[in-house]
Amino acid sequence: MRLLADAVEVRYRGLADPVLRGATVEVVRGETVAVLGPSGSGKSTLLAVLGGLVRPTNGTVRVDIDGSAAPRPTDVTTWILQTTNVFSERTALDNVAVAALTLGVSLREAYLVAARHLAAVGLFDRRNSLARHLSGGEVQRVVIARALASRRPFILADEPTGQLDHATTCVVLDALFEAVDESAALIVATHDPTVAERCERVVHIVDGRIVPER
Amino acid sequence: MIAGSLSRRHTQASRRHKKARGTTRWRAASSLREGYLNVVAGGPFFCALLAIVAAVTATLITADLATVHRIVARESAFLRAGGDLLVVQRANDHIDARVCARVNAVAGVRTAFALSADVDGAVLAGRPDSHQTLAYATEGILRLYGLPYPGADGVIISKSIAERWQWRPGAVLAFTPSSGTARPLPTRPLRVAAIADLAKLGDAESTAILLLQPARGNADFCFVQIRPQDREILRSVLPAVFGDRAEARIQVSDVLPPAGQGGDPASEFRNRLTSDVSLMAGALIGLLWGVVTWMRRGRSALYASLGVPYAGGVLIRWTEGALVIGLGVLWGTTLAIAVATAVTDAAASQAIDLGVRHGLVAMTVALAMVALTGLWQPATLAALKERQ
Structure with a gap:
């Protein structure tokens, strides 16, 4: 399964210049890709286009499954954003179980799966804590567990450690890269080279243009 | 340790969960x-x-x-005071009590009764100076006050009379004719059957002793208790029921003018x-x-x-x-x-x-x-x- 953005251009209303200029990216399931660039370079927009949240002005985005009928990008992607995107008044377990429920499993199964993924990111003991009582690093690990529980083949992480200190960043990244297995692709938008170093491939983006580096 | 705590159930759930990868089946x-x-x-x-x-x-x-x-x-206070009563009379003449009784069958009429008053028509036995107004009404008046039939020797007295003479239901009274008696008086002793607010029927009735009479002969008035919403149509129908004549017009009027309650409650x-x-x-x-x-x-x-x-x-x-x-x-x-x-x-x-x-x-x-x-x-x- 591949996620493809082909010659994508994105213009936002009110902005003279396009945010993305002819960006072409291909991500295959199982790989980890960093989208590296300074603030305002178009990283988040590229992820949004890949995730189907922003419609490109020009170009196409599609999911390729061995030539067969493909789902929409929104059906195969899940998001890891910065630390506040959880249901703060719900427990860690609830937050993760919601993602599992999108697969149509029973409630019991969803909670079992959620517990397993919380264990995988080291939060099994905190599963019944309200999200608002968790630290920033713990919240981000809940978000990682949630992304994994959704079983989406493409995980889009937009500055996942942007609001964390160095020590917590290491813990969260360890959890993220350990938890993502060969059945999913991880695409991380970051301006932090240390995050990019952990990825198998880096896509550099400057002023909306993509330059592959390795 | 944690992995150990996660039972086989987790593994089975995980297996089912993995089958679902990449699809959305939210319930x-x-x-x-x-x-x-x-x-x-x-x-x-x-x-x-x-x-x-x-x-x-x-x-x-x-x-x-x-x-x-x-x-x-x-509106309730207005109706209690007689706001739902129309009074029918004929100019310079009496009305027929039988016709008044028939008005009970007209749609929108709750009750109708003929009423005549004999002012100072009797003197109470044993009280020579007590000139007493007597009122004569047909049975429909009982429905107006919600009273049972008082019996052949029963009378209904007004509140003011009850207070003046300290009469209670069951009290026995007798009359002797006064100089201006217009009707023959009952000679037997009578019994107070009920006390009612007769004042809404008129000034004379406010101090009256009321006797029931059969629906025949003439009467001064016909009182008609109506459904308030039928007021206008009944005002227009009643003259025809009583036989309006040019030389003796039927007059239908409100006991209390609706304006007295500060407007029409229905439209309000x-x-x-x-x-x-x-x-x-x-x-x-x-x-x-x-x-x-x-x-x-x-x-x-x-x-x-x-x-x-x-x-x-x-x-x-x-x-x-x-x-x-x-x-x-x-x-x-x-x-x-x-x-x-x-x-x-x-x-x-x-x-x-x-x-x-x-x-x-x-x-x-x-x-x-x-x-x-x-x-x-x-x-x-x-x-x-x-x-x-």
Whole structure:
């Protein structure tokens, strides 16, 4: 399964210049890709286009499954954003179980799966804590567990450690890269080279243009 | 250690879970559950919202219940004083008591009775100076006062007479004719069967002793108790029933002019400013929910980003809205009915009937607006970014 953005251009209303200029990216399931660039370079927009949240002005985005009928990008992607995107008044377990429920499993199964993924990111003991009582690093690990529980083949992480200190960043990244297995692709938008170093491939983006580096 | 604590159940669940990779099969039941849990977990926020919805509902509905109570109370007092009575008389002549009795069969008539007064027509036995007015009425008068048949020797006395002579039901009295007696008096002793407010029949009757008489011969007046809504049509019909003649016109008049009660209660009820409070309450609550939906757009976006389909998100928002608004309006309506009944002394059945109708309208309007606002799905990325 591949996620493809082909010659994508994105213009936002009110902005003279396009945010993305002819960006072409291909991500295959199982790989980890960093989208590296300074603030305002178009990283988040590229992820949004890949995730189907922003419609490109020009170009196409599609999911390729061995030539067969493909789902929409929104059906195969899940998001890891910065630390506040959880249901703060719900427990860690609830937050993760919601993602599992999108697969149509029973409630019991969803909670079992959620517990397993919380264990995988080291939060099994905190599963019944309200999200608002968790630290920033713990919240981000809940978000990682949630992304994994959704079983989406493409995980889009937009500055996942942007609001964390160095020590917590290491813990969260360890959890993220350990938890993502060969059945999913991880695409991380970051301006932090240390995050990019952990990825198998880096896509550099400057002023909306993509330059592959390795 | 943790892995060890996760049982085989987890592994089995995981296996089933993996089969589902990459597809979205969100169930409607999950939306209902999420909506419910969001409200329950929402704690102070939803409690405050519930209280606001209840307060808006209760305030507006109470305002209308109080207004209606004022109208109804004024009309009831007016009717009690004789506001639902028409009096029929013929200019320069008597009316036929048999015709008056037949008026009972006319639609819109609650009761009709012929009435004549014999002012100072008797002297009470043993009280030579007591010139007493006697009134003669046909049986229909009993329905006006809700009295049972008093018997052949029973009389009904006015309140003022009862007070003056300290008579109670069962008291025995007898008459002797006075110089101006117009009718033959009963010679046997009579018994006070009931005390009634005869004053609404006229000044003479306010101090009268009333005797029943058969519906025959002539009478001074025919009193007709009507359904208030049939007042005008009966005013136009009654002259024909009594046989209006040019030389002796039938006059139909109100015992109390309706203007005396400060306006027509029916139109006052219809045109009251508070009649649409339930629409107003529903619209206000709906608008409030619109604001709440906008405030919580990040949450809607979060569900969307997790893969909850549009319809699933709509159902979550509908569930949240229906729960909060349903409970809030129910609470507010109950409160309004309780307050109206306790504070304004309104009849419970009237308050319940009107309050429930207001509550249902408010809830329908508010839920319709919840349904509409629930259809709005914010732009996911923008809402998620704002959330950060």
